[in-house]
Amino acid sequence: AKKFGGHRFAFYDPALQHELDLRLQLESDIITAIKEKQFVAYFQPQLDCQGNIIAAEALIRWIHPIKGIISPYYFIPVAEQSGLIDQLQSSVLFDACMLIKTLEQTQQLHDSFCVAINISACQFITHSLYNNIVSIVDAFGISPTRFKLEITESILLDDMAENIAQMQQLKAKGFRFSIDDFGTGYSSLAYIHTYPVDELKIDKSFIDKIHEGNRGSAIVSTIISLAHNLGFNVIAEGVETAEQAKTLTQLNITGMQGYYMAYPMPAAEFISWLKQQRNS
């Protein structure tokens, strides 16, 4: 039989070609959208158990003139693959700095209030992170302690020593680190105390199961104790119900974020939300 015959080596795969075309199209659409300033950061509050605001997470949105609001799940992967992520990151940081400046100037902003910024793993690989972040924050004259950088566990696995060195550099500047989606990755518990981290963010999938019998709450309460024992803060993401908030409060969580408290909002709306909170 012919070894390399038949359909085994298709050099032209129409499905694959189609996918590639779509990706290239999206990439060029992202470039246009950056030029036209269609990317904006939304902000979602994080509240402590007494209901005080402690932070806000910046979440990018693509406000498309025809398609409307486009989810980051759709364009972030392509932005990462094509090296456009740094530019998106810059626009999010710019919006976050504008918000912090406005709040610092117009109202009493709690000293510990900070904005959480999502960092892609690939930004560690390209070493673009430090310059990209520090230049913007310095230009605004904002203290790096106003930020916590959300990273995923994968950063602590690949090239661990190298990535931790980059984190130390940012820590030395005053930036803090939070491990996003904690519990879904593979970070080794044996090493966790050695990471330059300040906070664990419990993934929504665990919060969803918190009332599914003893096991659901066991995992969440274990992560909370782990964080407390290590001297880390611990935040729950994706809190959607009063029951979840109540249980998390009983478990002595540092902070909660989710639709139950508030949806992600554009900066102006976030500012009015804050005012309303203060008056109520």
Ligand code: C2E
């Ligand atoms: P993430 O960092 O895990 O963000 C949490 C996601 O959950 C956000 O989706 C948020 O809007 C959503 N969320 C918040 N509360 C609730 C809730 O109570 N219920 C449910 N079902 N969802 C809730 P979003 O804004 O669509 O962002 C999706 C992902 O895109 C983020 O996941 C993050 O990985 C990425 N992303 C967003 N903004 C940025 C950015 O500026 N840079 C980078 N590199 N990635 C970003």
Ligand code: CA
């Ligand atoms: Ca996040």
Ligand code: CA
């Ligand atoms: Ca998350």
Ligand code: CA
């Ligand atoms: Ca998540």
